[in-house]
Amino acid sequence: xxxxxxxxxxxxxxxxxxxxxxxxxxxxxxxxxxxxxxxxxxxxxxxxxxxxxxxxxxxxxxxxxxxxxxxxxxxxxxxxxxxxxxxxxxxxxxxxxxxxxxxxxxxxxxxxxxxxxxxxxxxxxxxxxxxxxxxxxxxxxxxxxxxxxxxxxxxxxxxxxxxxxxxxxxxxxxxxxxxxxxxxxxxxxxxxxxxxxxxxxxxxxxxxxxxxxxxxxxxxxxxxxxxxxxxxxxxxxxxxxxxxxxxxxxxxxxxxxxxxxxxxxxxxxxxxxxxxxxxxxxxxxxxxxxxxxxxx
Amino acid sequence: xxxxxxxxxxxxxxxxxxxxxxxxxxxxxxxxxxxxxxxxxxxxxxxxxxxxxxxxxxxxxxxxxxxxxxxxxxxxxxxxxxxxxxxxxxxxxxxxxxxxxxxxxxxxxxxxxxxxxxxxxxxxxxxxxxxxxxxxxxxxxxxxxxxxxxxxxxxxxxxxxxxxxxxxxxxxxxxxxxxxxxxxxxxxxxxxxxxxxxxxxxxxxxxxxxxxxxxxxxxxxxxxxxxxxxxxxxxxxxxxxxxxxxxxxxxxxxxxxxxxxxxxxxxxxxxxxxxxxxxxxxxxxxxxxxxxxxxxxxxxxxxxxxxxxxxxxxxxxxxxxx
Numbered sequence: 053x054x055x056x057x058x059x060x061x062x063x064x065x066x067x068x069x070x071x072x073x074x075x076x077x078x079x080x081x082x083x084x085x086x087x088x089x090x091x092x093x094x095x096x097x098x099x100x101x102x103x104x105x106x107x108x109x110x111x112x113x114x115x116x117x118x119x120x121x122x123x124x125x126x127x128x129x130x131x132x133x134x135x136x137x138x139x140x141x142x143x144x145x146x147x148x149x150x151x152x153x154x155x156x157x158x159x160x161x162x163x164x165x166x167x168x169x170x171x172x173x174x175x176x177x178x179x180x181x182x183x184x185x186x187x188x189x190x191x192x193x194x195x196x197x198x199x200x201x202x203x204x205x206x207x208x209x210x211x212x213x214x215x216x217x218x219x220x221x222x223x224x225x226x227x228x229x230x231x232x233x234x235x236x237x238x239x240x241x242x243x244x245x246x247x248x249x250x251x252x253x254x255x256x257x258x259x260x261x262x263x264x265x266x267x268x269x270x271x272x273x274x275x276x277x278x279x280x281x282x283x284x285x286x287x288x289x290x291x292x293x294x295x296x297x298x299x300x301x302x303x304x305x306x307x308x309x310x311x312x313x314x315x316x317x318x319x320x321x322x323x324x325x326x327x328x329x330x331x332x333x334x335x336x337x338x339x340x341x342x343x344x345x346x347x348x
Numbered sequence: 349x350x351x352x353x354x355x356x357x358x359x360x361x362x363x364x365x366x367x368x369x370x371x372x373x374x375x376x377x378x379x380x381x382x383x384x385x386x387x388x389x390x391x392x393x394x395x396x397x398x399x400x401x402x403x404x405x406x407x408x409x410x411x412x413x414x415x416x417x418x419x420x421x422x423x424x425x426x427x428x429x430x431x432x433x434x435x436x437x438x439x440x441x442x443x444x445x446x447x448x449x450x451x452x453x454x455x456x457x458x459x460x461x462x463x464x465x466x467x468x469x470x471x472x473x474x475x476x477x478x479x480x481x482x483x484x485x486x487x488x489x490x491x492x493x494x495x496x497x498x499x500x501x502x503x504x505x506x507x508x509x510x511x512x513x514x515x516x517x518x519x520x521x522x523x524x525x526x527x528x529x530x531x532x533x534x535x536x537x538x539x540x541x542x543x544x545x546x547x548x549x550x551x552x553x554x555x556x557x558x559x560x561x562x563x564x565x566x567x568x569x570x571x572x573x574x575x576x577x578x579x580x581x582x583x584x585x586x587x588x589x590x591x592x593x594x595x596x597x598x599x600x601x602x603x604x605x606x607x608x609x610x611x612x613x614x615x616x617x618x619x620x621x622x623x624x625x626x627x628x629x630x631x632x633x634x635x636x637x638x639x640x641x642x643x644x645x646x647x648x649x650x651x652x653x654x655x656x657x658x659x660x661x662x663x664x665x666x667x668x669x670x
Contacts, residue, residue, distance in 0.1 A: 069464060072565065076459045076467060083452065084476050087533065090491055091483075107501040159367040166360030174364060181371065183646020184379070185594050187617045188639035191631050192381030193374065194624045208374065215371035246359045275484040277597045282621060293486040293597070300490050300601050303497060312494060319487040330482045334475045341478070341541045 097316035104312045118313040131295050132287045141291040144209050145273040152213040152269045153262045160223035161250055165236055182217035194282055204285045219265045226261040264340035267333060271326050292322045385632035386420050389413035392625050420633035430619050431634045438615040441599060442592030444528025449536045457543035458569060478537035485534065489601035492526055518609040523602060527613060530598050539584055546580035547573060582652045590645050593638060
């Protein structure tokens, strides 16, 4: 990290540096404001009443009332049960995450540890399909499920997580750097079965990779609008983004009836779990981004 | 004495089964179906839906006229075809978000990695600028929608300044700027971090040499940093294009089903969602075109990632972590 200081700070280059530093901080602070303002507004608006005119930067007094409305029978009629939609999103995101990290690790393990004929082809195949967006096959999936009467179920939202090429890509990179084959050899000599070796010896080593990819998978499943919108019809099965979409339609069709305070409260609660996870683990997340994450 | 070696190859195959089985059922088969539908004249007329909240599964009236060659393709590509129109919309929205994104990300990445500048609180800044990326795009968009819609706070503000009664969301330009801005906000942090990783991989002696030769910051930037991070820049560009092609949540929440007041927020993927139960053949053809475009972009990404400099950079990072 030793990079030499400026060739003896003449006053000239010193002032130039100070000017650059000031500019950098000003731009950064502006960007911080831009990035945080929406969340600030969401929180403030969640404490305000049904009709909100103009921007306001201090909290209102309607938070308790908004909570009551959010849990009321009336709200249930319009948007469905609040806790239900949370539970739905949570179930889908949790299962997706577990399946995705476990099976991606298993797939990467197969390619990393074993030697077999189709190894290279399998690896290349997965890298290629990593680039195919799920939306490209969505219409085929929809028609297929419709013909088989499997629509309106969580299976097509959860099970595909088993085949997650991007997570696989991360796992295999991680294994190349932190999973020495000697460990597997040693386990074999001790008479440990292959599947057991993976479950009891390899998965603990992969924990950091599980954490990073688990967060990414959870967040993208929690936030997903496209696939649930395609597949879910029944109100009781709707996830949070689908409720947001109904709210949006209601603002447009009947702006007078829309309760801005309650909507903002719902949005705050919708993003809260992810924000909390992010703030706790932001260091791991940020170092995970640069490590070969291919973004959709 | 050599131990008799046991072949473990079969375990490799066994462990690959879940991935390939699920991929075949939920991705490959649907993809083949999509290709199949793109060549047949197939559409659906659904019965009226009782309510938005509780759609009654009405009996569908399927019109299937069998194989029709490239008719679906010509109708989605031709003048005013849904693919052409929505691809142009998507590209404009992507550009409005991407241009400021790459400018600010480069600037921030250079500042964060500049040893002479020695910016403080870098961890805080990085955490904050990446934050919008993990937030539910639908929620963020709904907030912007409620701010800019008639009677919203931003609407009032714009009205008070310009006296224009038209909501931004009802104009092509205004609604595009709103969507582009949300996309910028969500992605500049991510791009900054990718670019930082690239710049930190550059040999520091190059910067030292430049400094001794009296190069100023902008010369260093254009003649050392940019040429050396070209592979990562290409990677960022192409992956952002792939992501842009899949743009859905933000324009959908801002523009609604119809894609805004004049349909300018109708993206390629919105068409798939809107047409899933109507013009199936056309939407399938559009999906195949999305597939082809992504395949080309994906191929470029793989080529870029194969580039040695990118590879060693990844390896370097990994070693540091280990």
